[in-house]
Amino acid sequence: MKTTTLIRRAVLAAAAIATLAALAGPARAGDLEVLHWWTSGGEAKAISGLKDSLQAKGHRWKDFAVAGGAGDAAMTVLKSRAISGNAPTAAQIKGPLLQDWAAEGMLANIDTVAQAERWDELLLPVISDIVKYKGHYIAVPVNVHRVNWLWINPEAMKKAGVKPPTTWDEFFAAADALKKAGVIPLAHGGQSWQDFTTFETVVLGTGGPAFYRKALIQLDPASLKSPTMEKSLATFRRLKAYTDRNAPGRDWNLATAMVMKGEAAMQIMGDWAKGEFLAAGKTAGKDFLCVPAPGTAKSYTFNVDSFAMFKVKGEANQQAQRDMASAILSPAVQESFNLEKGSIPVRQGVSLARYDDCAKASAADFAEAGKAGTLLPSIAHGMAVRAAAEGALKDVVSQFWNSDAITPAQAMDRLVAAAKAQ
Structure with a gap:
């Protein structure tokens, strides 16, 4: 069933329950039930700082964490809650999915906070456009993650006598x-x-930013079925021989731990992986290295986490939402949250003095990519296409990864078909 259909049903259910709730009396003031999927070590430390800042204002924070690195499980739970008319106060939602929820009238308008605190000046347009619906803010961005990182254990590389790679060869x-x-x-x-x-x-890394944009953002059929895509698929499949037999089903943070311990030398992962290194007391440039994945040094695939505010009853609860939105983009929380999370501040002008070399490199590359037009939303992390197409494309890619019987030509045909779910 389409996401918009589920949301439409949720609106009707929510309206009925809201009427009953109004008859029963006002909700408890200052309650914040927050749905997110930050449950690993570094992620949990990051969200705890935001929680503490709001509790210091007297609000009651109810943590609603649903484990799962990409948020798929959390979105399933959110739909279920919304359909029953019991949506949380705020939920971690990002990318095009924000537009689906906003289109059904379930999200609160937070323009009053945005205008008072000049969000249009503090955020790059490529970011603010993501969290707006018809020109109005309906969510607050938290951070910027770079996805196209290669994480490296320098001792493991030294053992093999090799250097960090810059090309796939x-x-x-x-x-x-x-x-x-x-x-x-x-x-x-x-x-x-x-x-x-x-x-x-x-x-x-194989096709460059222009090809990435056409194939994975615009879902251009000719690009999805091209020699460049065929080469990309062949390169992708070749990587599997260099993983271990226990990879299926492994959580991302456990893969990061393999690099941390020297069991594995490299990991392709967004910079939330750095939060795990830091939580374990590791130092960037010494215990681990971060370099752009092969062939991607001049580009930046990004994942911006954001919190959408659902419509709630009661001025105290609405004020709690406004305070949460304000806190998220405050310089203090932007600094402390992203230090723990491994990401960089989404708010411009936050000091990076306490950040490590990986974060400083990420910030510099983000700025350069913004000027060069090579800032690219990550499709893997819900930033580029609608949920239906994203899910269908992921299925094709995982099937190709797991079955050598599927040829690149067959995979390309399936990618073209999956893109039609957009």
Whole structure:
């Protein structure tokens, strides 16, 4: 069933329950039930700072965490809650999915906060456009994650006598040397969103930003069925031989732990992985390295987390929402949250003095990519296309990854068909 259909049913159910709630009396003042999927070590530390800042204002925070790296499980729970007329106060929603919820009238307008605090000046248009619906703010962005990172254990690379790769040819040469040295070259978790994170990074490194935009954002059929896509699929499949047999079903943070321990040398993952390194007391540039994935140095695939505010009853609860929106974009929370999360502040002008070299490099590359027009939304992380097309494309890519019987030509035909779900 389409997302918009589910949301439409939710609106009707919510209206009925809201009427009953109004007859029963006002809700408890200052309550914030917040749905998110930040449950790993670094993520949990990041969200706790936001929670503390709101509790300090007297609001009651009810943590509604649903585990799952890409948020698929959380979105399933959210739909269920919304259909029953029991949506949380705020929910971690991002990308085009925000538009679906807003179109059905379920999200609160937070323009009063945005205008008072000049969000249009604090946020780049590429970010503010994501969290607006028909020109009005309906969500608040939290951070900017770079997705196209390659995380490296320098000791493992030293053991094999190899350097961080900058091209896919260099990657495979290094991977062969690592295998001979008894080190797993690539840590991976066989989940659809992790498969697609790797796939979109390969597409970017193989075809460049213009091809990425046409194929994975515009879903151009000719690009999805082209020699460049065929080469991308072949490169993507080749990577599997350098993962380990226990990869299927592995959570992303466990794959990061493999790199941390030196069991694996590299991981293709967004910079939330850095939050895990930092939570374990590791130091960037010493215990781990961050470099752009092969072939992607001049581009930046991004994932912007954001919180949408659902319509709630009672002025105290509405004020709690406004305070949450304000807190998220405050310089203090922007600094503390992103220090723990591994991301960089979405608010412009926040000092990076306390940030490590990976974050400073990410911020510099984000600015440069913005000027060059190579800032690209990550399809793997819900930033580029509608949910139906994203899910269908992920299915195709994971099926290709898991079955050598599927040829690149067949996979391209399936990608074209999946794109029609948009």
